Amino acid sequence: MSSYRWAAGYIDDGDRPKIVTSRFHLEDSYTLERYLATGGYQALRHALARTPAEVHDEVRGATVLGRGGAGFPAGTKWGLMPADKYPRYLVVNGDESEPGTYKDRLLMELDPHQLIEGSLIAAYAVGLAQVFLYIRGEMPLAHERVATALNEAYVAGYVGKNILGTDFSVDIVLHWGAGAYVVGEETALIESLEGKRGEPRLKPPYFPAAIGLYGQPTIVNNVETLSNLPWIMANGAAEYVRIGTETSPGTRMVAVSGHVERPGVFEIVNGTTTFRDLIYGDDFCRGIRNGNQLKAFVPGGGSAPWFTAEQLDLPFEGKLVGAAGSMLGSGAIMVMDHTTDIPAAALTLTRFYAHESCGQCTPCREGGTWLERVLQRVVDGRGTSADLAQMKEIGTSICPGEFPHASSSRHGLDATPFPYKMTTICFVGPSAYAPVHSALTLFPEEFAARVRDRVQIPVTAVQ
Amino acid sequence: MSRFNDDNLRLAKEIIGRYPKARSATIPLLHLAQQQEGHLSDEAMAHVAELVGATPAEVLGTASFYEMFKFEPVGRYLINICGTMSCALGGSDELLAHAEKVLGVKVGGTTADGLFTLERAECQAACTEAPNMQVNYRHCHRMTNELFDRLVDDLRSGRRDGDIPAHGTLARVRQQIPAERAVGPAALDDRGAPAWLPAKEVGG
Ligand SMILES: Cc1cc2nc3c(=O)[nH]c(=O)nc-3n(C[C@H](O)[C@H](O)[C@H](O)COP(=O)(O)O)c2cc1C
Ligand code: SF4
Numbered sequence: 193m194s195s196y197r198w199a200a201g202y203i204d205d206g207d208r209p210k211i212v213t214s215r216f217h218l219e220d221s222y223t224l225e226r227y228l229a230t231g232g233y234q235a236l237r238h239a240l241a242r243t244p245a246e247v248h249d250e251v252r253g254a255t256v257l258g259r260g261g262a263g264f265p266a267g268t269k270w271g272l273m274p275a276d277k278y279p280r281y282l283v284v285n286g287d288e289s290e291p292g293t294y295k296d297r298l299l300m301e302l303d304p305h306q307l308i309e310g311s312l313i314a315a316y317a318v319g320l321a322q323v324f325l326y327i328r329g330e331m332p333l334a335h336e337r338v339a340t341a342l343n344e345a346y347v348a349g350y351v352g353k354n355i356l357g358t359d360f361s362v363d364i365v366l367h368w369g370a371g372a373y374v375v376g377e378e379t380a381l382i383e384s385l386e387g388k389r390g391e392p393r394l395k396p397p398y399f400p401a402a403i404g405l406y407g408q409p410t411i412v413n414n415v416e417t418l419s420n421l422p423w424i425m426a427n428g429a430a431e432y433v434r435i436g437t438e439t440s441p442g443t444r445m446v447a448v449s450g451h452v453e454r455p456g457v458f459e460i461v462n463g464t465t466t467f468r469d470l471i472y473g474d475d476f477c478r479g480i481r482n483g484n485q486l487k488a489f490v491p492g493g494g495s496a497p498w499f500t501a502e503q504l505d506l507p508f509e510g511k512l513v514g515a516a517g518s519m520l521g522s523g524a525i526m527v528m529d530h531t532t533d534i535p536a537a538a539l540t541l542t543r544f545y546a547h548e549s550c551g552q553c554t555p556c557r558e559g560g561t562w563l564e565r566v567l568q569r570v571v572d573g574r575g576t577s578a579d580l581a582q583m584k585e586i587g588t589s590i591c592p593g594e595f596p597h598a599s600s601s602r603h604g605l606d607a608t609p610f611p612y613k614m615t616t617i618c619f620v621g622p623s624a625y626a627p628v629h630s631a632l633t634l635f636p637e638e639f640a641a642r643v644r645d646r647v648q649i650p651v652t653a654v655q
Numbered sequence: 656m657s658r659f660n661d662d663n664l665r666l667a668k669e670i671i672g673r674y675p676k677a678r679s680a681t682i683p684l685l686h687l688a689q690q691q692e693g694h695l696s697d698e699a700m701a702h703v704a705e706l707v708g709a710t711p712a713e714v715l716g717t718a719s720f721y722e723m724f725k726f727e728p729v730g731r732y733l734i735n736i737c738g739t740m741s742c743a744l745g746g747s748d749e750l751l752a753h754a755e756k757v758l759g760v761k762v763g764g765t766t767a768d769g770l771f772t773l774e775r776a777e778c779q780a781a782c783t784e785a786p787n788m789q790v791n792y793r794h795c796h797r798m799t800n801e802l803f804d805r806l807v808d809d810l811r812s813g814r815r816d817g818d819i820p821a822h823g824t825l826a827r828v829r830q831q832i833p834a835e836r837a838v839g840p841a842a843l844d845d846r847g848a849p850a851w852l853p854a855k856e857v858g859g
Binding site: 200201243244276278279281288289290291292293294296297316319320321322328329330331332333335336339340342343346347349351352353358359360361362363365366367368369370371372373384385386387388389390391406408447448449450451455456457490494524526527528532536537540541543544547548550 | 673674675676678679680681682683685686707709716717718720721722723724735738739740741743744745777778779780781782783784785789791792793794796825826827828829830831832833835836837838839840841842843845846847848849850851852853
């Protein structure tokens with residue numbers, strides 16, 4: 193079997209190593225009983241038999257790149273906390289809401305104990321006195337599964353006071369959000385956890401490691417990042433880095449959605465699996481639906497600049513994808529076939545970011561709203577060529593200088609690499625512009641036709 | 656309309672006790688208030704403010720930031736249809752149009768019988784299962800017009816009462832920390848390194 197009734201979207205065809213999804217094929221994967229029967233909490237025992245510094249070194253040695261979007265190595269991030277400042281906190285980022293992203297919800301629903309064990313390993317390694325597990329509000333099943341798992345784990349002695357009879361004691365408090373995409377940004381997450389509006393904090397400091405929750409040193413890690421830790425403790429960093437590449441070791445969960453034959457969530461080998469493998473491979477999405485042609489794809493969540501068929505052979509590797517003009521972000525690929533109305537597709541993303549702006553920065557609040565309005569006008573067939581210029585102007589006010597984009601031989605364009613400059617506190621502002629910029633740069637003819645002919649086409653054209 | 660009832664007040668105090676600062680419990684308590692009433696009333700928010708040591712304006716300021724908090728009554732079932740890219744590519748515009756027709760309300764509207772409120776929502780972390788919607792935040796994957804009609808029928812007739820509680824109730828399982836196992840909140844004035852961290856290893 194390759195897909196499972198209880199794991200909507202997850203597909204494990206082929207012979208791929210499994211680090212975080214190894215229990216997804218089991219219907220009762222989320223229970224303590226099954227977790228223990230499949231090696232659960234053994235990694236914690238291994239960890240507790242070693243010193244915290246040794247555990248930290250093991251994680252550092254594995255170079256687990258953060259899976260929340262920024263790709264910063266977890267072990268290195270933990271090392272950024274100032275010495276001698278206590279208490280320190282861990283905030284688990286389970287706010288998954290970047291367009292196209294679908295993996296953390298599965299990890300919380302299907303293997304909550306793995307996440308709990310990973311969080312405990314982190315807490316032990318760097319002396320985190322309390323863990324807050326922040327789950328997105330619109331995920332009641334994840335909440336129920338994690339709550340049940342925590343309740344079981346407390347009673348069984350894996351969480352709380354004197355864990356497994358040692359002097360390691362830590363509470364994991366389940367917390368949840370109430371619907372606001374920007375809260376996924378780590379400093380906004382902290383504000384929200386303090387009971388405030390979820391507005392990102394001014395940078396610097398760039399990481400909350402020094403000044404985080406209640407002004408104390410705080411580690412924020414993504415659900416998938418932490419879910420890797422039990423495997424790493426059980427099998428060792430050396431085994432972990434044998435999978436994937438030197439710069440991108442291990443595996444990654446990737447959701448591929450949109451116009452493919454078989455959309456799915458896959459655990460892939462990091463660094464080597466290409467976009468072509470993912471979109472066309474038999475073990476993955478099996479090509480574009482109905483034998484259609486690929487028009488474009490978003491390689492790393494709604495915030496990422498778009499790619500076309502020219503970038504299909506790039507592997508899932510951050511540096512290469514960055515040089516090619518985009519980013520891997522949160523492991524989310526959205527595929528558009530040749531029937532897609534590009535301006536309308538871009539609008540579905542720009543509308544998202546405009547809607548999710550917290551309003552602190554003028555270029556994001558005003559710029560996002562205007563981008564949405566002007567693009568809507570163009571999509572509705574009421575736009576003019578001045579509107580196209582205006583969208584670029586608004587974009588420049590959010591991101592001065594050249595915005596990253598992919599190469600396009602059709603238009604004689606070389607790639608402009610990541611990242612961009614920005615006038616905003618966080619990436620929501622630039623993300624509102626990214627789809628507009630990609631669409632205008634890679635498919636100028638569709639906009640030209642739209643403002644010339646002023647016709648109206650539905651978002652999804654005929655199949 | 657109402658402050659917390661006795662059971663919820665006990666629960667609220669238990670939740671507050673898990674955080675180093677009471678105000679951190681604001682959002683969980685607002686959810687609890689919404690569970691009790693279906694939406695947030697001024698009185699409920701004032702009670703939350705009292706409990707977490709904030710002003711009612713501060714609590715309203717927080718609550719109004721978040722999509723899930725409703726300040727007016729909504730239907731027993733809140734239907735959120737995703738309109739972000741993957742779902743749009745999968746036909747969510749058509750689903751939304753169908754929903755408007757079947758329910759006889761526009762986006763944002765509530766049916767006259769008070770059963771359904773229809774909203775257009777953003778990405779629901781189910782992108783491979785487009786088009787998606789949620790009923791009281793329970794995911795419904797790969798929706799079709801037929802599935803939608805059946806769901807509405809089932810909800811009307813109470814056949815889904817077992818798995819979809821009325822709006823306001825999110826998870827039906829709550830975290831319970833047994834008193835004898837609880838460490839308690841990591842107090843801000845406790846400046847020492849945790850017991851298991853040898854002093855020489857401070858800073859990692
Ligand atoms: C607007 C915005 C939204 C974000 N949303 C999420 C999210 O939903 N989940 C997540 O883990 N990280 C999200 N991030 C990234 C976090 O800020 C942070 O980098 C991450 O949680 C750190 O964990 P990691 O190092 O394990 O990846 C978001 C960032 C931005 C700017
Ligand atoms: S960029 Fe937008 S969402 Fe981010 S802090 Fe500024 S206004 Fe808020």
